[in-house]
Amino acid sequence: ALFTPREDIALTLFALGALAFSGATFITVKVGFGDGFDYCTDTMNNNQNIYVMPAKPNSHLSYMSQLDIDQVANNIRQTSIGCTLGKLWASKDQLAKMIGAGMNILVINLSMVTRDVCKDVVKCIRELEESHNYERLIGITIDVTGAPVRTGTFKEGLSYEARIEEGSRITLTLDEEYKFCCTEDLIFIDTQFFPKLIHYLRKGDRIYLDEGQVTLVVRNIGFDCINCIVEEGGLLGSFKCVTVPPNRLNQEILYSTYMKDLEFAAECGADFVLTKFVDSGSVVEEARRILPKTAKVFAKIETRESVKNLRELIAVSDGILICRSGLAMYYTPENIFKIQKYIVGHCNVADKPVFVTGQLAESMISKPRPTRAEASDIANAVLDGVDGLLLTVETSWGMYPFDTVSVVDNVCREAERAICYEISRAELNYCRLLRGQVNEAIKNVTGASAVEAADSCGASAIFVITTTGASAMSIAMSRPSCIVIAITVDIGVAHHCLAYRGLHPFLYTGERVAEWCEDVDNRINAAIEHTRLTGLVKGGDRIIVVTGSVGTSGSTNTIHIFTLEGEHSKLRIVGSSHELSQVESPWSIGHTSAAFPFPSTVGAIRTQQVSGAGPRYSVMLSRGNSVYGGVNDMLPPLYFWALQTSSTWSSLTPSRLNLNSLGYFYVKSGQLERLSLPPTPCPGPYVIVCMDCLWLGAIVRQPDSPCGFQCSHLI
Numbered sequence: 001a002l003f004t005p006r007e008d009i010a011l012t013l014f015a016l017g018a019l020a021f022s023g024a025t026f027i028t029v030k031v032g033f034g035d036g037f038d039y040c041t042d043t044m045n046n047n048q049n050i051y052v053m054p055a056k057p058n059s060h061l062s063y064m065s066q067l068d069i070d071q072v073a074n075n076i077r078q079t080s081i082g083c084t085l086g087k088l089w090a091s092k093d094q095l096a097k098m099i100g101a102g103m104n105i106l107v108i109n110l111s112m113v114t115r116d117v118c119k120d121v122v123k124c125i126r127e128l129e130e131s132h133n134y135e136r137l138i139g140i141t142i143d144v145t146g147a148p149v150r151t152g153t154f155k156e157g158l159s160y161e162a163r164i165e166e167g168s169r170i171t172l173t174l175d176e177e178y179k180f181c182c183t184e185d186l187i188f189i190d191t192q193f194f195p196k197l198i199h200y201l202r203k204g205d206r207i208y209l210d211e212g213q214v215t216l217v218v219r220n221i222g223f224d225c226i227n228c229i230v231e232e233g234g235l236l237g238s239f240k241c242v243t244v245p246p247n248r249l250n251q252e253i254l255y256s257t258y259m260k261d262l263e264f265a266a267e268c269g270a271d272f273v274l275t276k277f278v279d280s281g282s283v284v285e286e287a288r289r290i291l292p293k294t295a296k297v298f299a300k301i302e303t304r305e306s307v308k309n310l311r312e313l314i315a316v317s318d319g320i321l322i323c324r325s326g327l328a329m330y331y332t333p334e335n336i337f338k339i340q341k342y343i344v345g346h347c348n349v350a351d352k353p354v355f356v357t358g359q360l361a362e363s364m365i366s367k368p369r370p371t372r373a374e375a376s377d378i379a380n381a382v383l384d385g386v387d388g389l390l391l392t393v394e395t396s397w398g399m400y401p402f403d404t405v406s407v408v409d410n411v412c413r414e415a416e417r418a419i420c421y422e423i424s425r426a427e428l429n430y431c432r433l434l435r436g437q438v439n440e441a442i443k444n445v446t447g448a449s450a451v452e453a454a455d456s457c458g459a460s461a462i463f464v465i466t467t468t469g470a471s472a473m474s475i476a477m478s479r480p481s482c483i484v485i486a487i488t489v490d491i492g493v494a495h496h497c498l499a500y501r502g503l504h505p506f507l508y509t510g511e512r513v514a515e516w517c518e519d520v521d522n523r524i525n526a527a528i529e530h531t532r533l534t535g536l537v538k539g540g541d542r543i544i545v546v547t548g549s550v551g552t553s554g555s556t557n558t559i560h561i562f563t564l565e566g567e568h569s570k571l572r573i574v575g576s577s578h579e580l581s582q583v584e585s586p587w588s589i590g591h592t593s594a595a596f597p598f599p600s601t602v603g604a605i606r607t608q609q610v611s612g613a614g615p616r617y618s619v620m621l622s623r624g625n626s627v628y629g630g631v632n633d634m635l636p637p638l639y640f641w642a643l644q645t646s647s648t649w650s651s652l653t654p655s656r657l658n659l660n661s662l663g664y665f666y667v668k669s670g671q672l673e674r675l676s677l678p679p680t681p682c683p684g685p686y687v688i689v690c691m692d693c694l695w696l697g698a699i700v701r702q703p704d705s706p707c708g709f710q711c712s713h714l715i
Contacts, residue, residue: 063420073413076483076536078502080104080388081408082141082355084396085113085121092124098395099128101402102409104498105139105272105388110261112396118142122268134491134507135530139498141272141298144261149197149242151209152188155181158238158399159366164214166233172207172216172226172242174198182238189242201226201244210240211328211358237365239397243329262290271495272296274321279305281316294492296499298355301343302326310343314350319499321390324358344384349431351477353499356381357390361408365398375411382415385424385479387501421481422455428479447475450546450559454480457561460541461485463527465520465548469493475546476503483536487527506530520547528564539564 082105089098090113095106106125108118125138154160162184164170171186178188187209191197198221201207207216207228214236216228258276265273271294275287278299287297299306299313302323306313314320322343324336331339340356347354360378361370370378381389389408395401429448447464454462463485464472472486477500486497486505489512494505506527513519524545531537545560 060420060423063423064418067418071417073410073417075413075417076504077102077409077413078416078483079382079386079412080355080498080501081405081412082107082357082388082390083401083405084109084143084390084392086396086398086401088399089395089401090117090121092128095121095124096128097402098405099136099138101405103138103405105141105390107141107143107274107390107392109143109392109396110264111143115264118264118268134494134509135534137491137494137498137505137507139271139495140268141274142261142265142268142270143274144258144265144276149194149244150190151236151238151240151242152179152182152190153238155183157366158397161235161237164209164230164233164236166230168230168233169219170216170228170230172228174224187236197244198224198226205244206231208243208329209236210234211243211325213240239393241325259290262287266291266295270295271492272298272319272499274298274300275317276300278313279303280309281312284313284316296496300326304330307339307343310346314346314352317352319353319355319387320347322354322356322358322386324356325392326358328358340381341384344381344386345431348385348428348477349435351474353387353501354385355388355390355499356386357392360389360391361394361404364394364400364404364407368400368403370404370407370411375407378408378411379415379418382412383419385501387499421479425451425479446546446559447471448478450475450544451478451480453559453561454482454544457542457544459544459561460537461531462544462546463487463524464546465523466493469496471546472497472503473500476500485527485531485536487523489523504536532564537564 081102083098083103084107089095098106106121108121110118113121122140125140129137154162162182164184169185172189173186174189174191176188178186179190182188201218201221203218203220205218207218207226208214209216212232213234214230215232217231219227219229221227262273270291273287273291273295275284275297277283278301284297284299291297296318298319298321299317300321300323301307301310301313303326307327320343322340324340327336327339344354344356359374360381361374363371363374378389389412391404391408394404398404450462450464453459459482461483462475462480464475465487466472467488467490469486469488469490472484472488476484476497480502484503486494486503487508488494488497488505489508491507494507497503497505508523508526510522510526513522524547528537528543537543541564543562543564545562547558547560
């Protein structure tokens with residue numbers, strides 16, 4: 001009332017009185033703007049007490065104003081963390097410690113380690129996975145970034161930063177004697193990968209230290225040194241990158257090294273490969289010709305041309321890596337944040353995983369805690385929608401790699417609690433719809449409905465049976481508020497799932513059963529038992545199980561909703577579904593929008609108000625614990641689950657409908673009642689069920705004319 005005009009208060013009180021007189025049992029009135037509360041009155045039993053309850057957020061602002069800052073972040077982390085291999089933790093025991101700290105993806109930069117070390121580390125990771133019965137999976141990423149040139153260490157130590165003054169003279173030396181005793185005017189550069197680098201430089205060339213923090217201009221070149229003048233000064237630490245004009249380097253040498261690295265990545269069995277020189281899609285396609293299909297190609301966005309051709313690169317690659325240190329050579333600092341949001345937005349809409357790297361927690365190279373600015377940077381990257389964070393020098397050269405991973409893990413979990421998934425998902429679906437990027441495949445529509453069902457019933461997890469990983473990845477990219485467990489028997493697919501936010505792979509290693517239904521039930525129960533032991537779910541939690549009707553890729557089309565009982569209880573899911581041949585009880589229907597006339601108390605799905613994307617229509621039909629159909633207005637054309645004859649599913653389209661073999665149903669008092677013909681007029685929505693097998697066919701809205709059903713009126 002403090003924020004409401006006096007005449008609005010009078011109208012509000014009048015409305016409350018009228019509703020109470022009419023016998024309303026519960027009234028909710030939103031008062032004011034953005035105040036974060038709903039004012040409610042309970043008129044049951046003539047109790048007119050007014051009380052205040054937290055309002056359901058309808059904007060990011062209202063959601064942020066309701067955050068509980070004292071709540072401990074005990075949620076499981078959704079964002080992946082990639083760590084670049086360092087000498088401090090290259091042994092098997094130390095690798096296990098990094099995994100325990102929270103590392104999901106190991107990044108091996110071929111310019112920092114030898115090929116023998118790389119093979120040994122990959123072998124250690126695979127042995128660690130096997131020794132722990134594949135409960136913790138680690139993706140192997142090969143960074144074919146090309147051999148970098150780096151500075152040495154200042155004699156004062158790793159934490160020391162020298163101030164390089166503008167206009168001063170400085171010498172870059174190749175003499176190994178100064179590798180660990182650099183000074184402000186004499187800095188060692190490591191050219192072991194480019195021994196002839198000094199011959200490609202010319203007087204007047206610019207050399208950039210630490211991604212442009214310090215700019216030097218070449219004055220003259222000696223036998224083993226380069227004399228320069230400082231054009232732009234700044235602070236310079238140890239082991240910083242040295243960037244020279246690319247037109248001065250022998251591109252054939254760089255390219256041949258790059259191609260050899262790709263071949264080695266294929267030999268190592270890498271799960272992901274970070275490509276270099278990605279200015280167009282042809283570079284990614286060329287890498288695919290060398291790499292096996294099991295290796296996913298991530299394109300590095302680090303040049304002006306790669307930003308310009310972003311949509312092309314997203315289309316041809318399996319994922320995107322935002323290399324902020326590389327972009328800093330082409331854009332000013334105030335533009336980098338905008339470019340990051342631009343790239344993340346495009347990737348989210350296109351359903352492609354996106355990682356960000358570059359100075360995420362660089363102060364932790366020499367300190368056990370990050371700066372507040374770094375913590376905010378990490379959190380905002382998570383809020384932007386990145387799937388993962390890739391640590392580079394923090395873990396490859398830093399003194400506190402384990403602390404760094406632990407800190408990033410904590411920041412990510414706190415940031416994920418500050419996300420309003422319902423609003424984010426509505427905005428994401430709306431953007432996909434506007435750009436015409438809605439995937440009409442049944443598995444994608446099924447996944448979207450599973451996410452809606454999970455949010456509506458407060459599920460703790462979504463379990464997905466997947467062969468190629470596509471259905472699980474689709475669900476994860478719909479941004480559910482709960483975790484997604486991808487159940488697979490393919491270890492390669494399990495590793496690929498690590499690149500998606502909120503997607504946790506479970507590799508089923510149990511004995512295979514010849515009967516497909518029983519085998520799938522065994523996989524699901526094994527995954528549920530694993531999540532019980534790890535504390536992800538517990539007795540009394542609701543879970544969503546997404547399966548297919550047949551044991552082939554792309555057949556995902558059924559949603560089940562369960563409440564977990566006591567420990568070691570087994571669920572019979574797929575097998576029981578295939579035994580249904582008669583309608584044993586009326587179908588129950590629930591909805592997640594106020595757009596339909598039936599009560600919100602029907603079925604297991606409660607009312608959910610969605611905002612930010614205009615009117616929304618979402619319906620799900622279920623019997624028992626199984627959801628057999630649903631509609632979401634954000635995902636046209638919304639033909640759902642179609643007809644089932646025997647064990648084969650076929651798409652339901654207007655041209656294939658045989659109206660003579662269909663029974664007509666409509667919603668009345670929360671139940672589905674059969675009519676020989678639809679009444680005139682008939683309030684929608686309608687439900688069509690095949691009378692031959694009694695399976696749900698489709699859901700349709702109210703006809704445009706009173707003449708009854710026409711195929712053109714199907715959604």
